[in-house]
Amino acid sequence: VGTGLIGTSLALALRRLGVAVALEDRDPAALAVAVQRGAGEAVAPGAPEPGLVVVAVPPAATAAVVAGALARYPAAVVTDVASVKVPVLAALGQAGVAPARYVGGHPMAGREVSGPAGARADLLEDRAWVITPHAGADDAAVQAVQELALAVRALPVLMPADEHDRAVALVSHAPQVLASLLAARLLDSSDTAVSIAGQGLRDMTRIAASDPGLWGEILAANAAPVAEVLRALRGDLDRLLGALAEVAVPGAPGDSAHGDAAQRGAAQRGAGDGDPAQVLVDALRRGNAGRQKVPGKHGARPAATAEVPVVVPDAPGELGRLFAAVAAAGVSVEDVRIEHVLGRPTGVVQLSVAQAAAEPLAGSLQAAGWQVRG
Amino acid sequence: VGTGLIGTSLALALRRLGVAVALEDRDPAALAVAVQRGAGEAVAPGAPEPGLVVVAVPPAATAAVVAGALARYPAAVVTDVASVKVPVLAALGQAGVAPARYVGGHPMAGREVSGPAGARADLLEDRAWVITPHAGADDAAVQAVQELALAVRALPVLMPADEHDRAVALVSHAPQVLASLLAARLLDSSDTAVSIAGQGLRDMTRIAASDPGLWGEILAANAAPVAEVLRALRGDLDRLLGALAEVAVPGAPGDSAHGDAAQRGAAQRGAGDGDPAQVLVDALRRGNAGRQKVPGKHGARPAATAEVPVVVPDAPGELGRLFAAVAAAGVSVEDVRIEHVLGRPTGVVQLSVAQAAAEPLAGSLQAAGWQVRG
Numbered sequence: 001v002g003t004g005l006i007g008t009s010l011a012l013a014l015r016r017l018g019v020a021v022a023l024e025d026r027d028p029a030a031l032a033v034a035v036q037r038g039a040g041e042a043v044a045p046g047a048p049e050p051g052l053v054v055v056a057v058p059p060a061a062t063a064a065v066v067a068g069a070l071a072r073y074p075a076a077v078v079t080d081v082a083s084v085k086v087p088v089l090a091a092l093g094q095a096g097v098a099p100a101r102y103v104g105g106h107p108m109a110g111r112e113v114s115g116p117a118g119a120r121a122d123l124l125e126d127r128a129w130v131i132t133p134h135a136g137a138d139d140a141a142v143q144a145v146q147e148l149a150l151a152v153r154a155l156p157v158l159m160p161a162d163e164h165d166r167a168v169a170l171v172s173h174a175p176q177v178l179a180s181l182l183a184a185r186l187l188d189s190s191d192t193a194v195s196i197a198g199q200g201l202r203d204m205t206r207i208a209a210s211d212p213g214l215w216g217e218i219l220a221a222n223a224a225p226v227a228e229v230l231r232a233l234r235g236d237l238d239r240l241l242g243a244l245a246e247v248a249v250p251g252a253p254g255d256s257a258h259g260d261a262a263q264r265g266a267a268q269r270g271a272g273d274g275d276p277a278q279v280l281v282d283a284l285r286r287g288n289a290g291r292q293k294v295p296g297k298h299g300a301r302p303a304a305t306a307e308v309p310v311v312v313p314d315a316p317g318e319l320g321r322l323f324a325a326v327a328a329a330g331v332s333v334e335d336v337r338i339e340h341v342l343g344r345p346t347g348v349v350q351l352s353v354a355q356a357a358a359e360p361l362a363g364s365l366q367a368a369g370w371q372v373r374g
Numbered sequence: 375v376g377t378g379l380i381g382t383s384l385a386l387a388l389r390r391l392g393v394a395v396a397l398e399d400r401d402p403a404a405l406a407v408a409v410q411r412g413a414g415e416a417v418a419p420g421a422p423e424p425g426l427v428v429v430a431v432p433p434a435a436t437a438a439v440v441a442g443a444l445a446r447y448p449a450a451v452v453t454d455v456a457s458v459k460v461p462v463l464a465a466l467g468q469a470g471v472a473p474a475r476y477v478g479g480h481p482m483a484g485r486e487v488s489g490p491a492g493a494r495a496d497l498l499e500d501r502a503w504v505i506t507p508h509a510g511a512d513d514a515a516v517q518a519v520q521e522l523a524l525a526v527r528a529l530p531v532l533m534p535a536d537e538h539d540r541a542v543a544l545v546s547h548a549p550q551v552l553a554s555l556l557a558a559r560l561l562d563s564s565d566t567a568v569s570i571a572g573q574g575l576r577d578m579t580r581i582a583a584s585d586p587g588l589w590g591e592i593l594a595a596n597a598a599p600v601a602e603v604l605r606a607l608r609g610d611l612d613r614l615l616g617a618l619a620e621v622a623v624p625g626a627p628g629d630s631a632h633g634d635a636a637q638r639g640a641a642q643r644g645a646g647d648g649d650p651a652q653v654l655v656d657a658l659r660r661g662n663a664g665r666q667k668v669p670g671k672h673g674a675r676p677a678a679t680a681e682v683p684v685v686v687p688d689a690p691g692e693l694g695r696l697f698a699a700v701a702a703a704g705v706s707v708e709d710v711r712i713e714h715v716l717g718r719p720t721g722v723v724q725l726s727v728a729q730a731a732a733e734p735l736a737g738s739l740q741a742a743g744w745q746v747r748g
Binding site for chain 1: 482500504533544557562563567578583584598607610660661663691700701706708711
């Protein structure tokens with residue numbers, strides 16, 4: 001139910017496996033595109049009851065459509081793909097539905113495009129598909145949704161709905177807010193100021209390019225968990241602002257009332273926080289520790305990688321030559337970045353490789369005539 | 375003066391050009407490494423006065439060393455490389471020095487390593503070198519520092535000191551703080567929550583791995599401009615938190631007192647802000663607009679690029695084959711990213727190319743047997 005990007009992609013993947021798929025969408029045009037792309041047939045009156053119904057409609061409409069499917073198909077398992085799970089369960093509870101046959105899900109697929117025209121049979125491959133069984137869910141229903149995820153080569157991850165919503169608030173929704181707020185700060189600045197920006201700002205604002213309509217809906221649907229993360233972060237920010245006010249040099253730009261600011265700073269940080277310079281260092285240290293938790297390639301922790309910066313002429317074919325040389329060295333690349341600075345191309349490619357492989361790789365590349373930077 | 379990473383790298387670049395370089399450092403061991411690496415000779419008693427003195431010592435020591443150099447060498451131009459400029463000028467003013475021969479500078483080089491052992495003759499190549507002449511600076515002195523930057527193939531950018539400090543606060547220091555604070559939030563979370571993180575969180579926390587000692591000094595030296603950016607951002611965050619409190623669903627996780635929160639939310643946002651859902655969308659829209667200002671490759675705006683996602687087997691040599699195929703298509707790659715998800719490699723490489731080149735490239739790669747995702 002719902003032949004948008006996710007629904008149609010899932011249907012295409014199932015059709016490829018020979019599964020019979022009946023499609024419906026309240027928009028006849030979207031339904032027609034999905035049928036024409038081979039995602040399945042439009043639901044026919046009097047058709048046999050489906051074994052599994054996947055509701056893939058916008059978050060705000062999900063609960064009502066799930067309730068409708070549970071009523072229409074009294075034996076079917078019903079799941080959904082909404083990116084926030086607690087509101088769906090809460091709405092079903094309010095509607096008086098006892099959803100033993102309902103199991104929530106969230107396939108974490110890309111969102112750069114939308115609609116059935118952008119659908120691909122492989123969209124969900126290698127993606128996490130979070131499944132959020134509630135206390136009253138049938139084991140067989142949970143099993144059915146897991147099998148669905150595995151069938152289309154996604155990676156099922158079981159998690160309670162509230163834990164899912166808190167997790168995406170932390171790892172996806174709050175980062176989106178911070179990227180947007182930071183990027184918005186650039187609107188007041190001169191082009192010259194922004195022109196000296198390096199890779200850090202590019203990384204920190206990349207997701208600020210996301211679709212405001214979609215993300216507005218997501219933030220509204222998950223408002224309380226997102227606010228919880230952001231309030232905690234604001235508390236940390238206030239402590240850091242307090243320390244900055246205390247260490248600020250009087251008369252420096254932006255410091256119109258240093259004495260007051262320092263007093264406010266001390267008050268914000270609270271008594272017993274000690275040396276304000278140390279407060280700054282401690283915040284940065286906690287950042288180091290938090291970064292260690294972010295998964296790298298293959299879900300591994302990123303601690304054991306090192307960067308090898310290689311100078312590459314900005315001409316077609318040079319990247320191909322470089323990666324051929326890396327392959328000849330027998331080294332697996334964890335990540336790649338191309339450096340950018342103002343005015344002209346740097347031609348520096350940062351290769352992230354396992355720590356132990358960095359020095360041998362640098363040696364091999366130098367021996368093959370590449371310039372490796374220190 | 376100062377044979378750390380920047381000082382020694384600059385000296386190596388100048389020696390390569392045949393320029394005579396006299397070195398000093400209060401640490402004899404660091405000086406010996408720089409001399410041994412061919413960066414120049416230790417300053418000898420009775421040596422002729424230098425034409426140009428580059429002070430490359432830690433930020434907090436810079437002003438005193440600059441003042442000393444101006445006194446010792448009454449005809450020399452003196453510059454420095456400290457990453458925050460106003461405090462140096464302010465300290466020189468307090469010391470009663472009339473620094474017509476002093477011109478501040480900030481070569482924006484990488485900081486992953488430190489000390490003379492990590493120095494490279496090409497460290498400053500293709501990097502912005504901000505030069506911050508004050509009102510009393512000699513034109514000839516400004517010219518000399520510009521020529522120095524150009525000689526070592528850096529890109530001189532002229533900017534008043536206070537504008538520089540505000541610019542780096544916005545494009546470098548505040549992003550560092552936000553990355554660290556966001557990464558620190560992960561410390562309270564379960565490993566499962568973090569395991570479902572995607573590329574957004576990885577981007578947003580990458581620079582949280584920075585050196586806390588160095589960055590603590592930088593933040594303290596530029597405290598007022600950094601605080602100005604962060605206070606403005608906190609104001610935006612407060613408005614967004616107000617809107618989240620108003621739209622929050624009662625009973626959702628983290629929402630212990632919804633009615634109160636909504637009232638506080640409305641008060642935070644102020645009267646006349648309108649629909650809270652619209653406040654969220656507007657914040658995201660402003661983020662879109664700010665992101666458009668961030669320079670891409672060659673200093674160009676990033677608006678006109680598109681991503682082409684290609685499935686690449688996780689085996690040595692495959693990246694080389696891919697980039698050879700891209701070169702055969704005659705397309706220049708703006709950026710490269712390797713996707714990561716939990717559990718196993720995705721094998722999806724995101725190629726950023728000019729918008730107009732995306733479809734032809736996808737076609738060429740598919741014709742050559744590559745699987746391009748939608």
